Amino acid sequence: MMDAVVPQASIAIVCGGGNIPGAIADAIARSGRRPVMLAIRGWADPKLVERHTHHWVAVGQLGRLFRLAQAEHCREVIFIGTLMRPALRQIRLDWHTIRMMPRIVRAFAGGDDRLLSGIARLAEERGLHIIGVKDVAPEIIVPVGVLGRYQPTARDRTDIARGLHLIATLGPFDVGQAVVVANNHVLAVEAAEGTDNMLGRIADLRKQGRLSTSEGVGVLVKAPKPKQDRRFDLPTIGPQTVVNVMKAGLAGVALAADNTIMADAEEVVAAADRAKIFLVGVPEGGAV
């Protein structure tokens, strides 16, 4: 019988950009399973990918992706890392993808959430099971509570509640995993630009004297979109974002507990303490 030899515990990691795919692979390896990196060309970091069994794929090669996962005996697939939504004309198509094109185009026109859930359905039809970060590496997920040395004030907590409510309200528009709220005013809503760009804008407006709230007031709030498939694309926080929060003159960062990835927890908390900003995991639905 070959069954016992087939590594059932191989997990395919479809790797976009950033360092989180590497952190996930390490967590999988630590738990005694085998990570198989399916690295997206142009996005995944070769240094992280090449530490493990890996294959390179182009954006749009879903057929190849599914075949590689099966050839490597992976029943479970995780999608992780940054991947800017590609323009349709930039996608290099394989035959499998061309056959599925009408469905993909329909999913594409509906926003990220529909695109991702469309891909998940296609994978599941091929016998692959899409899993999330929480399933393989719960240790890199933000917990509830204050994470560093600094505490949010009552005003910060009001700003956090408003930010969470705004992100929840924006859900149907498939936009906004992050907002900045200061003294009850919404200063910025993230869309295509990304969190660090949004924070840079706050820093610029402050330098130009175009913000009415003082330095040290205001919170970056990050949470997944309410209807988002939590197996894909959770918000993330890294040390650079913490530094950008400080440069933007805000008081701290609130992250949706249980649904935000913090790959380098120690580094992030140390950065927040150095920057004298608070860092707190908050329950999305409940009281802050």
Added chain:
Amino acid sequence: MMDAVVPQASIAIVCGGGNIPGAIADAIARSGRRPVMLAIRGWADPKLVERHTHHWVAVGQLGRLFRLAQAEHCREVIFIGTLMRPALRQIRLDWHTIRMMPRIVRAFAGGDDRLLSGIARLAEERGLHIIGVKDVAPEIIVPVGVLGRYQPTARDRTDIARGLHLIATLGPFDVGQAVVVANNHVLAVEAAEGTDNMLGRIADLRKQGRLSTSEGVGVLVKAPKPKQDRRFDLPTIGPQTVVNVMKAGLAGVALAADNTIMADAEEVVAAADRAKIFLVGVPEGGAV
């Protein structure tokens, strides 16, 4: 009897920045009434203000503002022009304002809408009546329909509907008079940065290859916040914004008809035609 001599038709214009206060004053003068410019120091343009009867006031001098309006026999006051929400500590207070401070602070903490409606109530207690642009210069308000040579496509109209819906949804958060929607994706939501800054961001993201939608796709949608007091702070459109829409690679501009100010209509339409973008006034609630 002095009644006939008192110029009942004097209208006080509290002037912020930009050229719209001048356009309003001209419209009032054309209609045979007398504009009295109450120019906010640091914001109002002296060249526009000094063509008419005028007085300078500092931000926060509400008492002086109301006294001047009454001394100039104005029963009606219009607030117009850009005015960045000032930090409380930058406000130069007069005694009247200090007495009203607790109420102003309460209004201030609630967002622009509450601040403005708080000021309106205070004015009305003093016997002044706050009016809007539509009351004195309906000719500079955007009408329903296509305004230039170019027409929105069916896809543009879908994007417009989504943008209007998003702005309506954001209403309770007192944010977002403008959004950019492209092929059903929300690319940007305006908050503290202003429309031209938001469009500059789209142009930058496009240059960096970080937008998935092609050039020539996407719409700038501007509309007042749904609960906004329409006597204050209507969205505006000028030729520079049209140029910025072109630079952002969008297809056109949709404006809430009956609730957007277009002070230089001919210039704006000519700019849109030159830029080959459409310009359309759309009913806020109805079908696009």
